Amino acid sequence: MRTFIKFIQSYAILIFICEVAFGQAHFANERIAGSLGKSIMPIGAYYYPEHWDESEWAEDLEKMADLGFEFTHLGEFAWAKMEPEEGKYEFAWLDKTIELAAANGMKVIMCTPTPTPPAWLTQKHPEILAVDQNYIRQQHGGRLHVIYNHPVYLEYVEKIIVRLAERYGDHPAVAGWQLDNEPHFGQIYDYSEQAQIEFPPWLDRKYGSIDVLNDAWGTAFWSQVYNDFSQIQLPNKVNTPQGANPHALLDFSRFTADRLAEGLKFQADMLRGLISKDQWITTNYAYFKFLPVTDPFRNKNDLDFASHTMYLTSGFLNDEGGNLASRLGSGMELSFSNEFAKSVNGRTGIMELQPGQINWGTINAQPLPGAVRMWVWHAFALGDMFTCAYRFKQPLFGSEQTHKGIIDTDGVSLARGGKEYVQAIKEIGALKINSELEPEELKSRKTAFLWKMDNLIDIENHRHHEDFDPWQFNYLYYNQLKRMGCTVTFLQEDDPFNPNEYPFMVVPAYQITNEALISKWEKYVEAGGNLILTLRTAKKDDNGHLWKAHNQEPIWNLIGARIPEFDQLPAKYPGMVSYENEMHLWHRWGDWLEPMTGTKIWAEYADQFYQGTSAIVHQKLGKGTVTYLGVYTDTGELERQVLRKVFAQNGARILDLPHYVFTEWRNGYWVSLNYSSNIVRAPIHPNAKIIYGKVDLVPGGVTVWKSTDN
Numbered sequence: 001m002r003t004f005i006k007f008i009q010s011y012a013i014l015i016f017i018c019e020v021a022f023g024q025a026h027f028a029n030e031r032i033a034g035s036l037g038k039s040i041m042p043i044g045a046y047y048y049p050e051h052w053d054e055s056e057w058a059e060d061l062e063k064m065a066d067l068g069f070e071f072t073h074l075g076e077f078a079w080a081k082m083e084p085e086e087g088k089y090e091f092a093w094l095d096k097t098i099e100l101a102a103a104n105g106m107k108v109i110m111c112t113p114t115p116t117p118p119a120w121l122t123q124k125h126p127e128i129l130a131v132d133q134n135y136i137r138q139q140h141g142g143r144l145h146v147i148y149n150h151p152v153y154l155e156y157v158e159k160i161i162v163r164l165a166e167r168y169g170d171h172p173a174v175a176g177w178q179l180d181n182e183p184h185f186g187q188i189y190d191y192s193e194q195a196q197i198e199f200p201p202w203l204d205r206k207y208g209s210i211d212v213l214n215d216a217w218g219t220a221f222w223s224q225v226y227n228d229f230s231q232i233q234l235p236n237k238v239n240t241p242q243g244a245n246p247h248a249l250l251d252f253s254r255f256t257a258d259r260l261a262e263g264l265k266f267q268a269d270m271l272r273g274l275i276s277k278d279q280w281i282t283t284n285y286a287y288f289k290f291l292p293v294t295d296p297f298r299n300k301n302d303l304d305f306a307s308h309t310m311y312l313t314s315g316f317l318n319d320e321g322g323n324l325a326s327r328l329g330s331g332m333e334l335s336f337s338n339e340f341a342k343s344v345n346g347r348t349g350i351m352e353l354q355p356g357q358i359n360w361g362t363i364n365a366q367p368l369p370g371a372v373r374m375w376v377w378h379a380f381a382l383g384d385m386f387t388c389a390y391r392f393k394q395p396l397f398g399s400e401q402t403h404k405g406i407i408d409t410d411g412v413s414l415a416r417g418g419k420e421y422v423q424a425i426k427e428i429g430a431l432k433i434n435s436e437l438e439p440e441e442l443k444s445r446k447t448a449f450l451w452k453m454d455n456l457i458d459i460e461n462h463r464h465h466e467d468f469d470p471w472q473f474n475y476l477y478y479n480q481l482k483r484m485g486c487t488v489t490f491l492q493e494d495d496p497f498n499p500n501e502y503p504f505m506v507v508p509a510y511q512i513t514n515e516a517l518i519s520k521w522e523k524y525v526e527a528g529g530n531l532i533l534t535l536r537t538a539k540k541d542d543n544g545h546l547w548k549a550h551n552q553e554p555i556w557n558l559i560g561a562r563i564p565e566f567d568q569l570p571a572k573y574p575g576m577v578s579y580e581n582e583m584h585l586w587h588r589w590g591d592w593l594e595p596m597t598g599t600k601i602w603a604e605y606a607d608q609f610y611q612g613t614s615a616i617v618h619q620k621l622g623k624g625t626v627t628y629l630g631v632y633t634d635t636g637e638l639e640r641q642v643l644r645k646v647f648a649q650n651g652a653r654i655l656d657l658p659h660y661v662f663t664e665w666r667n668g669y670w671v672s673l674n675y676s677s678n679i680v681r682a683p684i685h686p687n688a689k690i691i692y693g694k695v696d697l698v699p700g701g702v703t704v705w706k707s708t709d710n
């Protein structure tokens with residue numbers, strides 16, 4: 001007995017040491033996954049009991065469990081069912097559904113119903129509804145159309161959350177909580193009276209005096225000078241067609257991001273005080289691409305992790321462009337979104353993953369046979385703690401009635417995508433999981449991707465060339481990293497820049513910079529890091545002003561070149577840049593570089609009146625290197641080759657994957673996935689043992705293998 005107690009004690013100490021050493025993340029990941037099921041990556045499905053006759057619930061949940069789903073997701077959007085009249089709460093239906101889930105051995109993710117306030121609430125308080133840039137107030141019947149932090153709305157949010165938390169806050173079947181839904185997808189830029197009330201004090205807190213604000217916003221321009229904060233209106237591009245103040249727009253985005261974060265923090269803090277310590281809290285961010293102003297890093301300390309939602313075939317996302325792209329979806333987006341969300345707290349899961357055809361995209365193609373299974377495998381490969389299908393049963397009414405579920409419209413048959421989910425559940429469930437060390441190969445190419453919302457906002461506010469889409473520019477670099485098989489972590493400026501952990505750091509178009517960041521880059525490079533900077537980086541200070549210096553002068557020494565000018569061209573008359581005897585076309589952006597002594601010239605402009613001017617330079621600095629890419633090519637092929645050269649020259653073992661083919665490693669398994677429209681070869685090691693799939697990957701194919709090579 002004593003030995004047993006000693007064993008338990010040392011085990012507890014070991015866990016404590018692990019938590020301290022790994023900053024909780026390592027321990028918490030398993031705990032969160034474990035709270036949702038027994039599998040390495042539990043898979044669940046959304047269920048809306050309020051959409052079905054009560055007589056169907058028992059059969060539905062039993063079926064869900066029989067198919068291998070380990071948890072369900074409840075409560076989202078159901079405020080009118082929970083509180084049909086003000087102060088009259090009805091939870092019997094939810095109690096019953098949770099009991100049915102539990103009786104079938106399933107866990108529950110409980111969601112706060114806050115994106116859809118009931119009609120009695122919006123009728124009584126229409127002021128909680130957001131107002132768009134044309135000053136049109138949103139109407140009851142939509143969703144995510146409320147002002148996230150409106151004090152009146154928050155009073156009601158508090159009441160419903162307290163009731164939910166008191167009821168389910170220590171329910172053994174409730175594993176965790178999701179706040180709201182895709183908390184940015186409605187009318188996030190809010191032009192309501194409430195926003196107008198809040199903005200001037202927010203500015204006052206930031207600047208302290210109107211004179212400081214006048215300087216920061218450069219209001220001497222166009223006689224914009226303010227005498228006091230009360231004169232400041234919400235900046236609106238619609239009613240300043242001549243050009244809104246860019247510094248005011250930047251601050252309005254920061255203000256909007258803060259308001260959203262505040263609304264989420266309000267819910268998280270309240271829940272945290274009421275629920276069991278075993279229940280976790282997240283929210284499900286969606287499509288960072290649409291609204292970078294949704295900044296999950298702002299809620300890093302409020303939530304246990306950021307989850308995200310994925311509808312790969314929507315047609316709004318970046319895709320490979322092949323003839324099967326609309327059926328295979330955007331693997332790049334799944335990957336980017338996943339690694340981005342994971343970077344916030346070191347862990348993530350896909351809260352919603354489409355199980356088949358959707359109804360709200362641009363085309364809504366049928367997924368290629370195998371695609372749904374591939375998406376689930378991709379979530380596994382990227383290390384997700386869980387994945388959840390949206391949704392279990394296809395709805396018979398409402399605006400998503402032609403959106404596929406796991407189960408077809410007859411309410412009982414497995415849909416085509418449902419069958420693929422079940423297949424993936426079985427396949428992943430059959431893997432033997434041992435603790436495996438991360439392969440050296442993977443460590444050698446770990447990459448940090450520096451990220452700040454302000455850069456995307458500021459460039460979007462003023463693209464300078466109509467074709468300069470800041471997201472596409474970031475995707476271009478991300479995509480090339482994935483083609484080399486890199487694991488990408490999105491870092492923030494105040495994170496440690498450790499070259500041992502991240503031998504490579506990629507910084508695309510990081511326009512808004514400060515001196516502290518530039519010296520942090522210098523230290524990173526001195527200590528052995530390989531820094532890859534691009535055009536538009538360090539053009540402005542934190543207020544979005546140009547430096548009182550030459551163009552980008554604060555980074556001239558770091559990159560080993562001066563950047564006196566940049567150029568832009570019409571798409572139909574592109575320029576040429578030459579790299580290693582090959583020509584590449586460009587038109588969106590070209591910096592003129594003047595290398596300093598010792599700096600290597602990697603690429604030069606091959607035409608225009610500045611023919612022979614450098615476009616890409618590289619230098620060694622301390623123990624590391626700095627590469628500066630001053631040109632944005634039309635195909636991205638030049639960027640690909642340059643990245644490969646930097647990685648290969650500096651000790652990285654890199655893959656050479658075709659466009660839209662991904663390879664990840666998890667728990668001892670390598671997984672390759674093919675989102676391209678062609679048959680490709682998986683990069684299997686010579687002595688590898690294939691577990692699933694073949695060396696030749698068909699479009700939508702997955703190959704899983706184990707290797708003894710490290």
Ligand code: GAL
Nearest residue numbers: 181182286309311358390403
């Ligand atoms: C998501 C949303 C879900 C559902 C789904 C349909 O973006 O979070 O509530 O509407 O789309 O595809």
